[in-house]
Amino acid sequence: MHQRPPSRRAILLGAGAMAAWAASPARALLGAVGHGALPAGVESLIAQMTVQEKAGQLTLMAAAWAGGAATALNPAGAAANFDGQLEEARRGRLTGVFNGNGAVMAKRMQTVAMREARLKVPLLFAADIIHGFRTVFPVPLAEAGSFDLDLARRTARAAGAEAAASGIDWTFAPMVDIARDQRWGRGVEGAGEDVLLGRLMADARVRGFQGSKGLAAPDAVAACAKHFAAYGAGEAGLDYNSVDVSERTLRDVYFPPFQAALTAGVPTVMASFNEIAGVPATANPWLLTEVLHDEWKFDGLVVSDYTGDEELIAHGFAADAREATRLAFLAGVDMSMQSGFYIKHLPDLVAKGEVPMARLDQAVRRVLALKVALGLFDDPFRRIDARREKTQVRTKALLALAREAGSKSIVMLKNDGDLLPLARSGKRIALIGPFAQGQHDLVGPWNVYGTDAEAVDLLTGVREAVKDAAMVTATDGSGIDAPLPGGIDAAVAAAQAADVVVLAIGESQRMSGEAQSRSDIVVPAAQQALAAAVIATGKPVVVLLSTGRGLALSGPVLDAPAILVTWFLGSEAGRSIADVLFGIMAPSARLPVSFPHATGQQPYHYAHKSTGRPNGPGPLTEYKAHYREFANDALFPFGHGLTYGKISYGALDLGGGQLAADGMLTLSATVTNSGTRAAEEVVQLYVQDVTASITRPVRELKAFRKVALKPGQSQVVRFTVRRADLLFVGRDLQPTVEPGRFRVWIAPSAQAEGVAGEFTLA
Incomplete structure (x- = not known):
């Protein structure tokens, strides 16, 4: 259905619905105990509900009146009939919908719930606001590369406020899965391979979505930490695949970002699709109840992923829909998304004593608590305002933030001969490649409401930045996956007529994201051929890499003198790239994932173990832990990224080199910019526990600082x-630390030496 402006009748119905709500049983029960006195009010309301109405509070469905790209993203999706969905709301068989079509749709549904449902419990409106609403920010993996926590908080805050202006109460974000296999497509939604960066980004994004004024604020949306747990550890990087990791690895690597999200106040968690050690997460009581609720004291709700409970049947874990419902619900999944299993089967399971009424009431209590926290029991229409929806989206301030975020997310891998930044005048520039022009592949995967049609492409951004737009040409040269007739000849001619080539190649946005695992994480062959032909002209070439993962680069692409990783940057992509190309903004981002030598190296992460046969520095030696072709390291490591300055590290100070068990140790290094341009350096602190009762990684990131350095400036950077x-998680699966030696590096990446030394923990 297409969105329609609100009619006078709809406005009157909305006013009537508010009046009905004011006199409803739900409002009376909750209002009688005062705002914030949740337990008594909720218990009284629960007592009024039938079992079917309780099951309805646990049933979330895709909006029949879908918004944006929702139907394409969930093709099994929306209910066929909006009137039928209104009837479900009227009968109390629906807690809310997700990925709907804005304020008009939400107002119609909430009006029915408030005027015509028996108990008049407000509906909840949710959406996948992963990296922006109508204003689209860089994909989360790109933004993680900024190493800028305030930026992540600000973009999440802006996305949440913009979504709330369209009637949305709840976002299924942030994704906080650690991703260490670049074949997995959904790594684009997270913060990469590192635990510390993952924790900090989870915290920043939760706080951004939810704001600082409480969830009841009209511009706040509830966040949802997903996917619990270890979704990113699927075998062979295949989406939805089995996971078999130790409990120690779960606690050391995959749990910490969720714990950070909980500490930040996230009220909801989404169960993951995958199994862990043979038990699907959606039906895993140890994971969803013992760890999440009992151990971590989480008091919010757990929602299934899209048809996650239904998929227990395909897993071979449940015999049928009824058993899948029972297993998921008793394991701790409070709300079922999209399968409809809970409304179909919970009433009978309760009637036959297979599901305790106490468990049903517990789940309903958690859902109602979220609705109370969101302010929906005070004003069910607080975020539903068609006027705000039109005036508080894609504002100048939001687009300026998108441009800033895009520029700060670009990673410079190479800059031989200081080819960059380019001059803004006097040079003929040929933009070549399938991403050189046109409004496509700009906003990135997993965006429901923003569109490429509203985004700025590379050609537009570059022509705006130069003094004479006529000096800029654009030629596709090839398609993304296939050559174009005459394409290479046209590209070579364009390159030969130019002074410098900007070669825009890489992945389409459909090559990353959910269900987009790749068996070979390389630049497609058609584009490799294009790159070879263009680079053979001898003209200076700047490669721009569109990607949602770490790529294995080789051949002519790798030979280009300058390479920028430009990811998928969102609404202002073209302007963000131009800002860095021409030095309006200096590159300041770093890789949040390792770029491997080859696909066959996956899974790979910098914080790997040494093994009993490490190769060590120097030539490759037989019978050591490495591939025949290359060392056990990355082509471009985590944390790598160049600036327009010339950065060096020196004067390591170990603070005496002794850390008392109850004390602290200050480590420092002097970082110098000897170049002629200002730079922003991400100074990184890595530590290795040399000897421990559990083998430890070769390096682990413990802290980082972004420092601005003027030409010729030095700065002492300190870490405590x-x-x-x-x-670390010890043999008894409890956090521990042991006295002994620790190696330490203050360096520009996970493989760089920087300055290094040792300290001792007493």
């Missing part, structure tokens, strides 16, 4: 290390 920073 405490015993708590050195904790």
Whole structure:
């Protein structure tokens, strides 16, 4: 259905619905105990509900009146009939919908719930606001590369406020899965391979979505940490695949970002699709109840992923829909998304004593608590305002933030001969490649409401930045996956007529994201051929890499003198790239994932173990842990990224080199910019526990600082290390740390030496 402006009748119905709500049983029960006195009010309301109405509070469905790209993203999706969905709301068989079509749709549904449902419990409106609403920000993996937590908080805050202006209460974000296999497509939604960066980004994004004024604020949306747990560890990088990792690895690697999200106040968690050690997460009581609720004291709700409970049947874990319902619900999944299993089967399961009424009431209590926290029991229409929806989206301030975020997310891998930044005048520039022009592949995967049609492409951004737009040409040269007739000849001619070539190649946005695992994470062959022909002209070439993952680069692409990783940057993509190309903004981002030598190296992450046969520095030696072709390292490591300055590290100070068990140790290095341009350096602190009762990684990131350096400026960068920073999960699966030697690096990446030394923990 297409969105329609609100009619006078709809406005009157809305006013009537508010009046009905004011006199409803739900409002009376909750209002009688005062705002914030949740338990008594909720218990009284629960007592009024039938079992079917309780099951309805646990049933979330895709909006029949879908918004944006929702139907394409969930093709099994929306209910066929909007009137039928209104009837479900009228009968109390629906807690809410997701990915709907804005304020008009939400107002119609909420009006029915408030005027015509028996108990008049407000509906909840949710959406996948992964990296922006109508204003689209860089994909989360790109933004993680900014190493800028305030930026992540600000873009999440802006996305949440913009979504709330369209009637949305709840976002299924942030994704906080650690992703260490670049074949997995959904790594684009997270913060990469590192635990510390993952924790900090989870915290920043939750706080951004939810704001600082409480969830009841009209511009706040509830966040949802997903996918619990270890979704990113699927075998062979295949989406939805089995996971078999130790409990120690779960606690050391995959759990910490969720714990950070909980500490930040996230009220909801989404169960993951995958199994862990043979038990699907959606039906795993140890994971969803014992760890999440009992151990971590989480008091919010758990929602299934899209048809996650239904998929227990395909897993071979449940015999049928009824058993899948029972297993998921008793494991701790409070709300079922999209399968409809809970409304169909919970009433009978309760009637036959297979599901305790106490468990049903517990789940309903968690759902109602979220609705109360969101302010829906005070005003069910607080976020539903068609006027705000039109005036508070894609504002100048939001687009300026998108441009800033895009520029700060671009990673410069190479800049031989200081080819970059380019001059803004006097040079003929040929933009070549399938991403050189046109409004496509700009906003990135998993965006429901923003569109490429509203985004700025590379050609537009570059022509705006130069003094004479006529000096800029654009030629596709090839398609994304296939050559174009005459394409290479046209590209070579364009290159020969130019002074410098900007070669825009890489992945389409459909090559990353859910269900987009790749068996070979390379630049497609057609584009490799294009790159070879263009680079053979001898003209200076700047490669721009569109991607949602770490790529294995080789051949002519790798030979280009300058390479920028431009990811998928969103609404202002073309302007963000131009800002960095021409030095309006200096590159300041770093890789949040390792770029491997080859696909066959996957899974790979910098914080790997040494093994009993490490190769060590120098030539490759037989019978050591490496591939025949290359060392056990990355082509471009985590944390790598160049600036327009010339950065060096020196004068390591170990603060005496002794860390008392109850003390702290200050480590420092002097970082110098000897170049002629200002730079922003991400100074990184890595530590290795040399000997421990559990083998430890070769390096682990413990802290980082972004420092601005003028030409010729030096700055002493200090880090404080405490015993708590050195904790790991010990043999008894409890956090521990042991006295002994620790190697330390203050360096520009996970493989760079920077300055290095040792300290001792007493």
